[in-house]
Amino acid sequence: MQGVKVLGGVVGAAALLGLGIILGHFAIPKGADSPAPSISASQDLDLGILETVMGQLDASRIRENLRELSREPHLSSTPRDEELVQLLLQRWRDAESGLDSAETFEYEVLLSLPSQEQPNSVTIVDPTGNILFSCRRSEENVTGEQEGPDVVPPYAAYAPPGTPQAVNAAKHGVAGVLVYTDPSDINDGQSSPSQTFPYSWGLPPSGVERGSYLEYFGDPLTPYLPANPSSFRLDPANASGFPPIPAQPIGFEDAKVLLCNLQGASAPETWQGALGCEYRLGPGFRSDGNFSADSQVNVSVHNRLELRNSSNVLGIIRGAVEPDRYVLYGNHRDSWVHGAVDPSSGTAVLLEVTRALGTLLKKGTWRPRRSVIFGSWGAEEFGLIGSTEFTEEFFSKLQERTVAYINVDISVFANVSLRAQGTPPIQSVVFTAAKQIPAPGRSSLSIYDNWIQYSNRSSPVYGLVPSLGTLGAGSDYAPFIHFLGISSMDLAYTYDRSKTSARIYPTYHTAFDTFGYVDNFVDPGFSSHQAVSRVVGNVLLRLSDSLFLPLNVSDYSETLRSFLQAAQQDLGALLEQHSISLGPLVAAVDKFEGAAAALDERISELQKGTPDPLQVRMLNDQLMLLERSFLNSRAFPEERYYSHVLWAPRTGSVATFPGLANACSAAMNTAPGSAAWAEVQRQLSIVVAAVEAAAATLRPVADL
Amino acid sequence: MQGVKVLGGVVGAAALLGLGIILGHFAIPKGADSPAPSISASQDLDLGILETVMGQLDASRIRENLRELSREPHLSSTPRDEELVQLLLQRWRDAESGLDSAETFEYEVLLSLPSQEQPNSVTIVDPTGNILFSCRRSEENVTGEQEGPDVVPPYAAYAPPGTPQAVNAAKHGVAGVLVYTDPSDINDGQSSPSQTFPYSWGLPPSGVERGSYLEYFGDPLTPYLPANPSSFRLDPANASGFPPIPAQPIGFEDAKVLLCNLQGASAPETWQGALGCEYRLGPGFRSDGNFSADSQVNVSVHNRLELRNSSNVLGIIRGAVEPDRYVLYGNHRDSWVHGAVDPSSGTAVLLEVTRALGTLLKKGTWRPRRSVIFGSWGAEEFGLIGSTEFTEEFFSKLQERTVAYINVDISVFANVSLRAQGTPPIQSVVFTAAKQIPAPGRSSLSIYDNWIQYSNRSSPVYGLVPSLGTLGAGSDYAPFIHFLGISSMDLAYTYDRSKTSARIYPTYHTAFDTFGYVDNFVDPGFSSHQAVSRVVGNVLLRLSDSLFLPLNVSDYSETLRSFLQAAQQDLGALLEQHSISLGPLVAAVDKFEGAAAALDERISELQKGTPDPLQVRMLNDQLMLLERSFLNSRAFPEERYYSHVLWAPRTGSVATFPGLANACSAAMNTAPGSAAWAEVQRQLSIVVAAVEAAAATLRPVADL
Structure with a gap:
């Protein structure tokens, strides 16, 4: 599983850094044959x-x-x-x-790998450069497995190397990022060594979460091309998606030393955590703490591509x-x-x-x-x-x-x-x-029955069902x-x-x-x-x-309907103000629902008889290819690889068509007739065309 | 058939235009059921x-x-x-x-349609604005069919309206285009009324070729989206592909009046035509001709979107x-x-x-x-x-x-x-x-045997065959x-x-x-x-x-091989100078050839027996989808709709992979390490990936 949690300290721009504002902790979601039994073309799944x-x-x-x-x-x-x-x-x-x-x-x-010769470091130094405090460079060797040449030290992959020179974060802007995981976010607040691994499943105080800080996925030098040795590669200087400033993850044990010594205004309530002190925003250290007010944080990153x-x-x-x-x-x-x-x-x-x-x-x-x-x-x-x-x-x-x-x-x-x-x-x-x-440990229950107890939703079609994420x-x-x-x-x-x-x-x-x-x-x-x-x-x-593919395409009807309703409820009034009608989208969703229901009926009827394998194949092709009909490689030119008009990244909280939602967010505060409003209309047309194409895929194959 | 031939006169920038340089004539290449007989799943083409x-x-x-x-x-x-x-x-x-x-x-x-109220016009005027000569606004009514409200007057569709104000073409640049078809290009030199329709198939002197001057194809306001009434439309001001300056086509009868009165240096030999005078480049009219030297050409275009x-x-x-x-x-x-x-x-x-x-x-x-x-x-x-x-x-x-x-x-x-x-x-x-x-009129010959007499080529695989364009x-x-x-x-x-x-x-x-x-x-x-x-x-x-689709995919081997050879011969040395190897492309073409030959064999073997309809279907899917594997929607970002890496527009005379050829032309005179040379490498990787993908499509379906 790939993904990083960008947490903790954003550090001011300096080789000797004035400890800057702590941004709080929040998660960024990341991204030769064997013998063959004789099988007939109409053989179905063998339950045995x-x-x-x-x-x-x-x-x-x-x-x-x-x-x-x-x-x-x-x-x-x-x-x-x-x-x-x-x-x-x-x-x-x-x-x-x-x-x-x-x-x-x-x-x-x-x-992107950390340098073996020059380890990354996070230190607090006094004005003459004496090191007052060093964050750990590796985790504590608790079970004998945390040390050794193959344990990669904590680092933020693809964060650029650097030891920035500016001094005051507030003046010069953010020049580096420190990331940590707060015990309140990962350990239900537990933070002492005796409360954590190997005494429980909790994260030990020295634990540091590694991760990739790349914005896109795939090899960064060969977007859209396989990274074969002969492939064209971008010059890394021209490649995009790398973080702009150095970053380094640290454990909460070290984060506590930095955070609990900060001065300045209190951080918002939702930013407070379980390090045992009040989190403050800085800049600078408090006078009654471990470090003098003129101490600074030095973050040295030496990652190499x-x-x-x-x-x-x-x-x-x-x-x-x-x-x-x-x-x-x-x-x-x-x-x-x-x-x-x-x-x-x-x-x-x-x-x-x-x-x-x-x-x-x-x-x-x-x-x-x-x-x-x-x-x-x-x-x-x-x-x-x-x-x-x-x-x-x-x-x-x-x-x-x-x-x-x-x-x-x-x-x-x-x-x-x-x-x-x-x-x-x-x-x-x-x-x-x-x-x-x-279900494991609950053998009287099925996995399904157990699941529905922990995570469920009310489906307009099926009633209470487990939640599919x-x-x-x-x-x-x-x-x-x-x-x-x-x-x-x-x-x-x-x-x-x-x-x-x-x-x-x-x-x-x-x-x-x-x-x-x-x-x-x-x-x-x-x-x-x-x-x-x-x-x-x-x-x-x-x-x-299975003879018939067990892909229930009509379950997309529920999703499309709910996306549509969310768009109507949350964006409808705004769109109406700008004379943008959701009518064509309503018509497209209706069409999809009708086509999906008719296809379900066709499958049921075919299943009653002994269907011709070719007929089944044609029907299965419709089921298999439905998902493809939602692709539009030109829908999101800014988003590498994202082409699915229903599941592309969405900003904002409205669970609806992402292109439409994002475009509305961007247009919201622009004037009528702006390029942003044109983009709303383009995104609406894109989703209408995709839903229409999906309906067309499900219709009887000799209809257009 | 759509397409225009941009010929004839480029006219200087003016309401009253100093007759500018004649660019010569060259062609732009353009772009409830009936009763069913019982048919079994393995039925082949019925020759009866x-x-x-x-x-x-x-x-x-x-x-x-x-x-x-x-x-x-x-x-x-x-x-x-x-x-x-x-x-x-x-x-x-x-x-x-x-x-x-x-x-x-x-x-x-x-x-784009001409205005009915304000007809387009091309005239020669004297300095006081008196009209000395007017080009025809419609063709001569030779057969009674050339007149009437439904005969659209000659115009250049999508050429913008305008009656430019500048006077001297040489000073102010080209502001308008006159287009005509020279008798040497269309009539084998014949230009008199008695030599042309209705006395022969020749173009009458008043004939004017209409055409669209759009750069792209498809509705200009809805690229990549169907032009349904509800679709998002670009503001025409933001749409691209329209000609930048007014243009108007005229007949060669009128072109003769303009061209044969020009002064200036002789046009190059290949620009000379059959209007019965020496073509000159202007600017301005010759003193011994029909118009005074201070006469000007007025082109008024009133096309409307x-x-x-x-x-x-x-x-x-x-x-x-x-x-x-x-x-x-x-x-x-x-x-x-x-x-x-x-x-x-x-x-x-x-x-x-x-x-x-x-x-x-x-x-x-x-x-x-x-x-x-x-x-x-x-x-x-x-x-x-x-x-x-x-x-x-x-x-x-x-x-x-x-x-x-x-x-x-x-x-x-x-x-x-x-x-x-x-x-x-x-x-x-x-x-x-x-x-x-x-063959019609030659019933002892087949259409094929007749065809090969008029247009043929020597195929390394088949010997002499008719040329497929x-x-x-x-x-x-x-x-x-x-x-x-x-x-x-x-x-x-x-x-x-x-x-x-x-x-x-x-x-x-x-x-x-x-x-x-x-x-x-x-x-x-x-x-x-x-x-x-x-x-x-x-x-x-x-x-x-046909039970087996009659798509001979292995005929692509010959094309790929010839494209490769052309690249090696005509671009190889240049590429080598820049350390770009065609090796991966050679390997990919070899792989394609091997896969195509093996597939041919598999088809032959299947055809000997009584193949299962599902097996045939799978094989046919490979044949049908081969062409798709050559698509890359990101290969040519500047070219609307063009995604086929073998048949996209190609500049230059080398019959090879268009992306590679075009990129080489663009890079030729740039420094090593330029963005243009990076594009050459990218285009090479794109074509390698496409040919590899094509080979992968033809390989046995359970191989990767």
């Missing part, structure tokens, strides 16, 4: 096989996978990362439990009937440190799912109807780089042939409830799978949904939100995210890992083997 | 049906169609244009010979087996004046083909395997507007489902030989059809090939190039392009029209009914 797979997915094997995967730190492109590439190849090429084939695809990508080789591993099971239809299932392989939760909990599940399926495949008892492609992506932590390069290299064929993409990155955040994110067409297959599998850009599903328009999902087990307000599991992106942490605190017994592997296996088999 | 259709396509019916279609002028969006919409609907809805359905799709598009409703008519025959695969066949309906050749010769053929097919359909003897969609496009003469809006409105489904687009605009330029343009995959089906049909943007195929990436072709009968050097048939876009002109001079007896209808019908049936 499904049952077998469910039975074979084994918690203790997932535990052993995780132990091996997280044994050593495996930062992208390091020797251990390459060892894991070999491990994946070996598993996927295993004669007894492997896939049809597996290979690596190597890209040359721009990473480097071209590195990073591999994806791709494994394939060839489909028996429709080998040109792909079900994709992937996760990244690279971690920040040991990455037991992120991403190895997902990879451990991936390996168990491929083992179970591979075993049936090699025995000759099963082969999927459609091809299944498994992906172990590289360099995700730096910005979804491996998966993005994959979508760039195979753009056309993936877009033409892919049924759905399943992502399982962190498979278990916590062991309480399923969490699923995705686009509407995948909701029903996730529900179906979740209803079929017992939407997809941002926090993991490798991003290029699949936003760039290729492939129906995608992200699956995991997660917390009871009534029991913790932790933004994410506490050791996220730190050197404390280790096997022992998972084994003792996240999922002892690994039953939640097993539960996720079953949901994934179940969803995957339904997608790969 | 093919034979029947060939036999039923009737020259005299085409002649009658043409007489009706060209009876009145039918400029886009005029009442007669709307009458022809109704005629098409009536034919396509006919109970005995109609299609399954037909409907109109109306768009609100920006046209108007939003008008223009309709496409779409007719559909639903496919029996794969209704979601579309064969498209279309032509525009709008003309400049009577438009007997352009476009009615094409529409006359279209109506005859739909009559023949519709009759079989309504009788219940035939229904195609795939759906066939017939299009009668509106507003083509203004810039391929109707067809472009169609591709914008149905972008996704057309791109996903369309097998090929057949365009027949001018069906008969002259009655000598077939002329076909298209992308490589359609070459073989055109050859097959052409071999099966007797490439597709520019001269007619409605442009949005299909360039924007959607659909394999496309344009078919017609044409001249013997050894007998005439006419740029195009002489009355092109004039009021002399009438039924009588066609009946007497272009194709007396209409046997060439019939031949074209047979080729089209034959190709269409092969595309719609």
Whole structure:
């Protein structure tokens, strides 16, 4: 899982920095064949096989996978990362439990790494340059795993090097950023060593969250082109998306020293945290604190950009009937440190799912109807780089042939409830799978019944159902949904939100995210890992083997209707003032609803008889390609890769069409007739055209 | 057919213009069901049906169609244009010979029309403003058809209104353009009334070629969006692609008066023409001529932009087996004046083909395997507007489902030989059809054998074959090939190039392009029209009914190889100087060749047995979608709609990858490390990625 939380201190511009304003803490969301059973073209999902797979997915094997995967730190492109590439190849090429084939695809990508010779540092110095205080350069070695040459020191990837020269932040503007995670945001307020790992799942005071500070995803030097060695690369000086000023993350132990010694006005209530003092805005240190008022903060960042080789591993099971239809299932392989939760909990599940399926495949008892492609992506932590390069290299064929993409990155955040994110067409297959599998630790309940207790919503169509989240850009599903328009999902087990307000599991992106942490605190017994592997296996088999694709496209009707209603309620009056009518959008949504309902009926009728395989294929193509009809590569020229007119980034709180919402925000305070108002109209036309195109895709195929 | 020839006089900036430099003449290249026979999923093309259709396509019916279609002028969006919409609907809805359905799709598009109140004028005036000479405002009424309220006077559509004020062209730059067609370019030098229509097919001295001067195609106010009434429209002041200065076309009779009175240096040899004097460059009139040296040229243009409703008519025959695969066949309906050749010769053929097919359909003897969609496009003469809006409105489904687009605009330029343009995959089906049909007037020869005598090339694969031309943007195929990436072709009968050097048939876009002109001079007896209808019908049936799509994708290997060789020969040394290697492109082309050859073998093997319909479908999808893999919507940000990396506009004479060639031209005289050289590398990477993607599309579908 990629993503950073930009927190903590923004530091004034100086080699010796006057400690500037603390910006408060808030999260930035981130982004040679086996024997084949004889299968007829009209063969449907085999429930016996499904049952077998469910039975074979084994918690203790997932535990052993995780132990091996997280044994050593495996930062992208390091020797251990390459060892894991070999491990994946070996598993996927295993004669007894492997896939049809597996290979690596190597890209040359721009990473950002801290200098080994010149460590980044954050210090407080007096006017003569004496160091009064130094922040830790590495985390405390609590379990023996936090030290060693392969533990990358905390840093903010892609933050530029620098030790700015100005002195007064208020005068010279912000010149650097310090980032920390407040105990109130991650530990439910707990902050002492005895309250945190290894005594609980809490983040130790020295823990520092690493992360990528890149604005876009994908290799920064090869936008829209695969980063093959021969590819054209931008001069890094011309590449965009890098942070403009140095940044460095620190632990809350060190943040406390800086923050609690600040003077100035009180920070707003919502900025206060659990460091045990009142947070103040500065500038400068208070006279009764540890540092004299003329002390300054020195932030030295020495990150370096480097071209590195990073591999994806791709494994394939060839489909028996429709080998040109792909079900994709992937996760990244690279971690920040040991990455037991992120991403190895997902990879451990991936390996168990491929083992179970591979075993049936090699025995000759099963082969999927459609091809299944498994992906172990590289360099995700730096910005979804491996998966993005994959979508760039195979753009056309993936877009033409892919049924759905399943992502399982962190498979278990916590062991309480399923969490699923995705686009509407995948909701029903996730529900179906979740209803079929017992909830870990609550075997009288299905995963579905357990889920609905923790996260639910009232659907106008179905009544109370579990909440399906939407997809941002926090993991490798991003290029699949936003760039290729492939129906995608992200699956995991997660917390009871009534029991913790932790933004994410506490050791996220730190050197404390280790096997022992998972084994003792996240999922002892690994039953939640097993539960996720079953949901994934179940969803995957339904997608790969069902005669009719289990993509319920009419679930988009509910989304479109709710987006429309939100637009009418929250933007309608404003638009009317500017003589912009939502009428064409209303008509388009109506048309979509009608076409989707008619298609549902057609499917029901076909299912009653013994449908011709070609008829089923044509219908499935409509289901598969619906998501593509929402793409418009020219809708958001400022947003790299984002083409899906329903799921592009949205500012503001109105859950509606993002292009329209963003354009309205931008136009709101401009004069009638401004370019911003023209953009509102353009965005409205874009969404109308997309919804019309979606309806056209669902209509009977010989109608226009 | 849309397109202008910018010729003749560029006029200095003035209400009273000092006659400026004559730029010479050069061409700008432009751009409720019927009974169904029982059909099995593995049914192949029925040769008996093919034979029947060939036999039923009737020259005299085409002649009658043409007489009706060209009876009145039918400029886009005029009442007669709307009458022809109704005629098409009536034919396509006919109970005995109609299609399954037909409907109109109306768009609100920006046209440019001359003012009725203030006619455009070109005059020569003396210093006091007395008119010494006026160019004709309309063509001479030679056949009684050149006069009347519906004959639009000659004008340059989208040229802005203006009567510029400056006096000296040399001082103030070019402020207006006069355009004419020289008898040497259009009439093989003939220029007297008795040598031209109605005494021959030559252009009468008063004939003026109308045309659109828009830089882009599609409705200028709604790029990338369908021009529905509710669509966002650019303010015309912000729209791009309009000519910057006034322009007006005149006849060569008037051009002679202007040109032959010029003084100054002689124009270059290649600029000289057949007006019977030496062409000089000006500025100003010669003292021994008809006008005093202080006389000036006054060009007054009063064109107006108007939003008008223009309709496409779409007719559909639903496919029996794969209704979601579309064969498209279309032509525009709008003309400049009577438009007997352009476009009615094409529409006359279209109506005859739909009559023949519709009759079989309504009788219940035939229904195609795939759906066939017939299009009668509106507003083509203004810039391929109707067809472009169609591709914008149905972008996704057309791109996903369309097998090929057949365009027949001018069906008969002259009655000598077939002329076909298209992308490589359609070459073989055109050859097959052409071999099966007797050449008109030479019944011992096939159309193919006749064609190869007039236009041929030596193919490294096939030996001597007829030349297939490439597709520019001269007619409605442009949005299909360039924007959607659909394999496309344009078919017609044409001249013997050894007998005439006419740029195009002489009355092109004039009021002399009438039924009588066609009946007497272009194709007396209409046997060439019939031949074209047979080729089209034959190709269409092969595309719609063949079990295996007759798209020979491996013919792209020859094109890629020749583009590569041209790049190596003509750009290789230059690239090497800048350390840019063509190696990755060589590897990609090799890969494509290998994949295409392997696919050919797979097809041959499948054809030996009784292939499963689903297997055939998968293979056909590869063939259909190959062309799409050459698209890159970000390759040419300056070129509206052009996304096909092989067929985008190319400057320079090297027949190679256009992006690479254009970038090299731009970089040639810049320093190493310039942005222009970076663009060369980017373009090379784009074409490598596209050829790699194309190879990936052709490889076995379960390989990556």
